[in-house]
Amino acid sequence: MADTKPLVLDVDGTFLRTDLLFETFWAGLGQAPLATIRACFAHLTDPARLKAELVKLTTIRTDLMPVAPDVAALVEDARAQGREVVLASASNAALVERLAADHGLSDRVFASGEALNLKGPRKAAALVEAFGEGGFDYAGNDTVDRAVWQHADRAIVVGDPASARAMEAAGKDVIRIDGGWSPRGVAKALRPHQWVKNVLLFVPVLAAHDFQLSTLIAVLLGMIAFSFAASSIYVVNDLLDLEADRLHVKKKHRPFASGAVPIQVGMVTGLLVGGAALAIAALLSPAFLAVIVGYMVLSLAYSLKLKRLRWIDIAVLAGLYTIRVVAGAFASGVEVSGYLLAFIFPAFLTLGCVKRLTEVTLAEGDERLPGRGYGKPDRPDLLNVAILGIVGALLSFFLYSFTDQARMLYPTQWLVWAALVPITWWLVRMLRLGYYGKQDHDPIVFAMKDKRGLGLLMIAIAMLFQAAGLWEKWVTAALG
Template identity: 35%
Template sequence: MTQLNGSTHLVVDLDGTLVQTDMLVENLFLFLRTYPWRFFHLFAWLLKGRSYFKGRLADAVLPPVDRLPYNEELLIWLAERRSSGARLVLATASDHRIAERVADHLRIFDEVIGTQGEVNLSASRKREALVSRYGAGNFEYVGNAHPDLKVWTAASRIHVVNPERGVLSAARKLGEVDQVFDNRPPYLKTALKALRVHQWAKNLLIFVPAIAAHRVLDIGLLWNGLIAFIAFSLCASSVYLLNDLMDLQDDRGHRSKRFRPLAAGTLPILHGVLAMPALLVVAVAIAALFLPWTFLAVLTVYYVLTLAYSLRLKRVVMLDVVTLAMLYTVRVIAGAAAMSLPPTFWILAFCVFIFLSLAFVKRYTELRDAREQGKQQKAAGRGYFPSDFELLASLGGSAGYMSVLVLALYINDIGRSGMYQRPEWMWATCPLLLFWLSRVWLLAHRGEMHDDPIVFALRDRVSRWVGVLFFIAFSVASI
């Protein structure tokens, strides 16, 4: 087929070009989240070929397309070309049903070609399909990846979008490159954001057992704590990537999570998939080589619990906040294991209650946002209704005040033990904690709370001053 009535056929790739993501990987993680017990089916499907694999995935799940990270700059250009008479064709190696859903949503494409049956429409097969329809040299092609180089050999014009490494130079060897769209942010900054390096501060909880045991000047303990901090942080980043991959659709509907690199498409999704196991392997290797086996056991529990949380527990009412509280508490237990310091009853009881309160803050903030937006249905990916947020405030506030009670009982207990020289100074920490928790809940009620209250505590000036006063009270009590 040649050009129709003199019009130009402008063929556009989907993955990495029209959308800043990989639809096969997206569909894979959506399948794992929806049907985790069918994990081993994936291997059987893959043995029958990529096209069969894509088809079976699409039979099981189809991702929502209204919130995909579309390349807005490219869409504007495509609309201009269409208004000037070009016929737009969406041609992709993704399953044809996904391509058709995208085309129906955007309403700018005149034709859709995708993988179906036994034909995986990629590289030379895509070129052959386009040549058979329009003839060699009778279509322009917009792509981004190495397989697209095969298609450009038969295209009249070459257009490149956010090219993979080496693609742009290779495309220029084939002919003149007409349009180049490159709107990616700096890679290193984006990668660090995806790893959530700023949240590694949570892992400072590893040092709590050393502080409680009055051994913060023990170099051997601190060295083990530092190694544990590094291993736990790498493992946590692996978990964050896994969680983001599982929650792509939900995050894109969230007021702030939609800006996360994987959800926004600013970090190639395959990079996240590859980094996730690599970080975990390094973390496990560090733990196995340099720390007691008990730390590795706790790290394993943390990862398994987080995996269960990502796959299922985060959608179970109340069990989700209890699991979040346990994930914070596990950090303290990991520190105790790394430094061979048994965690005390008081530390564990205090951690459980205060982290349960902060977990409720996290859910309360999400529900408050949903309520302000007028939503009445369950929050995306959660088991709560916006109308539940008053109850969460009551439960979360109660848990927080229980942590103050535990702290008071601890101070009363150590006052008789002789562990501190001036234990009466420690009573100052109770009103400080009451003030801080009450303020956290007040800010959450006003809608001024960060999605993660731990991150809020690290950034908030008042919270930092409360921490300084806590340290002074404990220090004076110890002198």
């Protein structure tokens, strides 16, 4: 005989691989940050009111939120049997009703209002009143759901083995569904492949030819600190960009957007790596600590607001790369030339334009990209700004060659000028590939994998070493 009892599903962590409260919190930080922070402080001890206030402050798309595949299969099986599928959640009723409509579930939902947080025993009482004792099957994922499973006919336990065992011991018919998250997903959220950008901290050491072991160790520690700091900001950026990432053909697979890693885990991880970055920076020097704090504040401002502002976002990106060079100087104690910074900033201004060019070129339509201020019609302007950046970088490099510092470090001046050829070739190549959409969405990560481009950079560095007489010095030292 077919089962006709309603199938009741918890939402957060059960039907969805995310949590609606944290979804609205991060959407609120992106859409109305000050009002969101005020609401959190004002209603921290009143969960129902807090959830209601966050819903009022935000606009989010519940239809994009990741659904647990195994639970979705359970829903389809219940529908095939003609059973009613009902959502019962401690999340705010407005969102739960919208979610039910998105997936064609029963319009009868159980959820929190402004005065009542429908959780644990309260949820159990509401379901028993509606369906009777043992008159429904219930799927949940947390120990708080034990209060509901006790009154259900069948306990469907998602990713909580301890609760499953407890319900079996109590004599319940239990169905187990895998859930949870893996450390590998957390590691992916930290984007360790992006840490390669922090080789920029070695630029001042490279330019000054200071290759002492103590200097290199200091810069290496600085790189570690910047890598942790960057990862903490990547976590924040991904949490702020959940909806935009879910609309993106590739980014929708990111750990938080896909639900592979819970938002709460991301928040804790971000705090831990951010704290580690500050601790390492404090060990190096107060100046380096100040730089890394400035980097994190500017990165956070970029994530919250600046990345949505046309042209300002590209200038900030270039600034964030330039800060890495300054940080390398403070970590190593090496003086950095103003001409070096004047070369670095426009060069990375060009790469910022390349990043946006790649995104708009690969976009399917002419409309502006979600969370960005650019679309395909902006390609000519992005190209022009990128060209200006190349000209500015090369001019700064050329002018530097006439300074007293350059004459001292690079006695063979014509080789410094000759190095402009592979540098120019590399910048133009990067721009061309971005303009035609033949790059990764991050030009720095692409550059580190591009063999031809790396060859051009190695040629330029080799020529500069020759101009400085370093090859001869090293060969003489090796021969003894």
